Amino acid sequence: MTSGSMSSNHRRFQEAWPILRDDVLEDWAAKGVSQDAIDWCRRNMEYNVIGGKMLRGRAVVDSLAILEARELTDEECFRAAVLGWCMELFQAFGLVADDIMDQSPTRRGRPCWYKVEDVGLVAINDAFILEGTMFFLLKKYFRDQEGYVDFVELFREMIYLTEMGQLLDTLPSSGHRVIDLETFSMERYRLTAIYKSAYFSIYLPIALAMLLNGIPRQVQDDFIDFAGLPEHTGKVGTDIVNNKCTWCVITAFAHADAGQREVLRQKYGRQDGASEEKVREVFEQVGLRERYVAYEEEVYQRINGMVERIPKGEDQGAPVVNGEVFTVFLEKLYKRSK
DSSP: OOHHHHHHHHHHHHHHHHHHHHHHHHHHHHTTOOHHHHHHHHHHHHHHHTTSOOHHHHHHHHHHHHHHTSOOOHHHHHHHHHHHHHHHHHHHHHHHHHHHHHTOSEETTEEOGGGSTTTTTHHHHHHHHHHHHHHHHHHHHHTTSTTHHHHHHHHHHHHHHHHHHHHHHHGGGSTTOOOOGGGOOHHHHHHHHIIIIIIIIIIHHHHHHHHHHOHHHHHHHHHHHHHOOHHHHSSOOOTTTTTOOOHHHHHHHHHOOHHHHHHHHHHTTOSSHHHHHHHHHHHHHTTHHHHHHHHHHHHHHHHHHHHHTSOBOSSTTOBSSOTHHHHHHHHHHTTOOO
């Protein structure tokens, strides 16, 4: 990815924010919420979401561009930007709550939100609003997409892990604390860093981009529709009879001889079992199963290679970022059978 394309992606990322902010405000207005509450919501979002470095949000767009290995279309960049701004909303609601718990006076060179004169502990509810806004935007832009549930579950899992890390971080300074340095250890510190920061800051933007890229996962779905056993997958494959444009038929047609291509032309998309069986025979004849295994392995090794190229730190060669945060997600998809 060139510096020029990265700059373009970052510009388009910034341009998405007013659209998404107004989506939220228009939804509040449509629900009959009073204007003073709408104005407060806008102020909450502008104060707490805007003003940071936005590294996490921009990382979603950058990661998708790397995975696609080409210039992103405006639509692709916008969809990635939606997820990126959901990342920034995630960051914002966590920081608002964290500042209250830590009784911090300032954030980003100005008073923390709860320290603003007319805000106070209303900030607790404002943090919840920012969290809810994140899921509103996910639903608005992805509910009709196949990966919608995956996006929601991924954010939910990250909230769960981040709050776990937050507790590990907060307990030693809580009102019930007992000052005992014997309870401090590098293992506790490591777990706090992983759960409070690493999963959210490093794992989540990459995982979102991988889900948004979606091609390897869609290939899996296509192959499972052809080769999966109904008793295992819980459904009967219908792509062949429904004339779906899938990785299976594209790959089979590309490797078929003239006779096999004619069978595919005559039988693919026909609503009868005999035609479907003929298509399946061609899929087997061209070695579709073996080609799928090879494709999946190539993708798996390519992504693992990206993980291995993560820069090393100077502290005994320890990675700056623990590559496990990437491989955990990858292993969830590798050799998926349903």
